[in-house]
Amino acid sequence: MRIDELLAREEPVFSFEFFPPKTEQGEQNLYAALSELRTLEPSFVSVTYGAGGSTRSKTIEIVKRIKDDYGLEAMAHFTCVGATVPELRSTLDEMRAAEIDNVLALRGDPPSGQEGWVKTEGGLEYSRELVQLIKADYPFAIGAACFPETHIHASSPQADIDHLVEKVAAGVDFLITQLFFDNALYFDFVARARAAGIGVPIIPGILPITQISQLERMTKMCGASIPDGLRHELHARESQPEAVIDFGVAHATLQCAELLEAGAPGIHFYTLNRSPATRAILGALKLARPWERSVYADSISSASATRGEPSAAS
Numbered sequence: 001m002r003i004d005e006l007l008a009r010e011e012p013v014f015s016f017e018f019f020p021p022k023t024e025q026g027e028q029n030l031y032a033a034l035s036e037l038r039t040l041e042p043s044f045v046s047v048t049y050g051a052g053g054s055t056r057s058k059t060i061e062i063v064k065r066i067k068d069d070y071g072l073e074a075m076a077h078f079t080c081v082g083a084t085v086p087e088l089r090s091t092l093d094e095m096r097a098a099e100i101d102n103v104l105a106l107r108g109d110p111p112s113g114q115e116g117w118v119k120t121e122g123g124l125e126y127s128r129e130l131v132q133l134i135k136a137d138y139p140f141a142i143g144a145a146c147f148p149e150t151h152i153h154a155s156s157p158q159a160d161i162d163h164l165v166e167k168v169a170a171g172v173d174f175l176i177t178q179l180f181f182d183n184a185l186y187f188d189f190v191a192r193a194r195a196a197g198i199g200v201p202i203i204p205g206i207l208p209i210t211q212i213s214q215l216e217r218m219t220k221m222c223g224a225s226i227p228d229g230l231r232h233e234l235h236a237r238e239s240q241p242e243a244v245i246d247f248g249v250a251h252a253t254l255q256c257a258e259l260l261e262a263g264a265p266g267i268h269f270y271t272l273n274r275s276p277a278t279r280a281i282l283g284a285l286k287l288a289r290p291w292e293r294s295v296y297a298d299s300i301s302s303a304s305a306t307r308g309e310p311s312a313a314s
Helices: 003-007 024-040 056-070 085-097 127-137 157-169 183-195 212-222 228-235 241-261 276-288 297-301
Strands: 013-018 044-047 074-079 102-106 141-146 174-179 202-206 266-270
Touching: 003 013, 003 141, 003 174, 013 024, 013 202, 013 276, 024 056, 024 276, 044 056, 056 074, 056 085, 074 085, 074 127, 085 127, 102 127, 127 141, 127 157, 141 157, 157 183, 174 212, 174 266, 183 202, 183 241, 202 241, 212 228, 228 241, 241 266, 241 276, 266 276
Parallel strands: 013 044, 013 266, 044 074, 074 102, 102 141, 141 174, 174 202, 202 266
Antiparallel strands: none
C-alpha cells in the first residue's frame, strides 16, 4: 500500500527504519527486531541504502522479505550515488518487479573514503532530479528527507527551504525529517515549510537514545544538536548504561507525545536494528493516544492539504 494513502487516514502513522546488516549475526538481530516490532502493527518499515549504493541488492531483498514474510508495508531508500541514469532505471525496474510501492528518494552520502559529493558521470546531481525521474515513469509513492536544523551542505536555512520547495514540486508525496531532540526545531521548520507553500505531510524522525557515544557520533555526522539539558542528564548517567537507556526511552516518549498532541502526522523511529527501546516508546504512545488531544492538526499534519483543502497556514 502507498504511504501517501496511509497518511490520508485519521490515525497517525508509526514507522521503523532499519539498515541492511553486514554480518550473519546482524541479520539475525534485524529479523528478531522485526518479529518483535511487528506486534505493534507499524504503518510501514523502511530500509536504508548503504553509502555509495553499496547495499542496493540487499535493500531490495530485505524490503521484499518484510512484505512477503512479515506482512508489513515497506519502503526502499534509493540514492543517486555511484550510478548512471540507466543504472538507476534498472534498479527502479527491479523494485517495480518486486511489487515495492514506496521509495525514499535521496541524493545519498559519498562512498566510504570520499569526503565530498561528486556526481557520477552520466548520473544525477540532486535528489530533485531523482524525484523527477521516478515521478515521470514509475508508480511509486515518493518520500524525501528534510532537515529541521538545515542540511549540513546548505548555504543557509532559507536556501535549504528553497531547495525543498523544488524537490516537493518535482513529485514528493511526503517528507521524513532528520533526527532532532528539541521539538521547537520541528515546529519552527514546519511553520517555515508551510509558509513557503510546502503542503505535504512532514513526519518527524525520532532516535531513541540508548548509548551516549553513539548519539554524539551520529549527531556530529548529520549536524543535529543535543540540547544542553539533555546532554547534562545523559552524562550524569554515563557510568550506568541501563540508566541511560531508561532516560532515553523516557525522553523520546515525552518528545513523541508532544509532537502527536500538536498534530504531527506520525513518528518515524530510527531503530538502529534494535527493538526494546522503540517497543517501549510506541507501546506507551498507543496506550496514551496523545493524538486524540491534538489541537493544531491542520497546521502541523497538513491533513487538510492532502485532501485538497486549504490548510490553516495557507
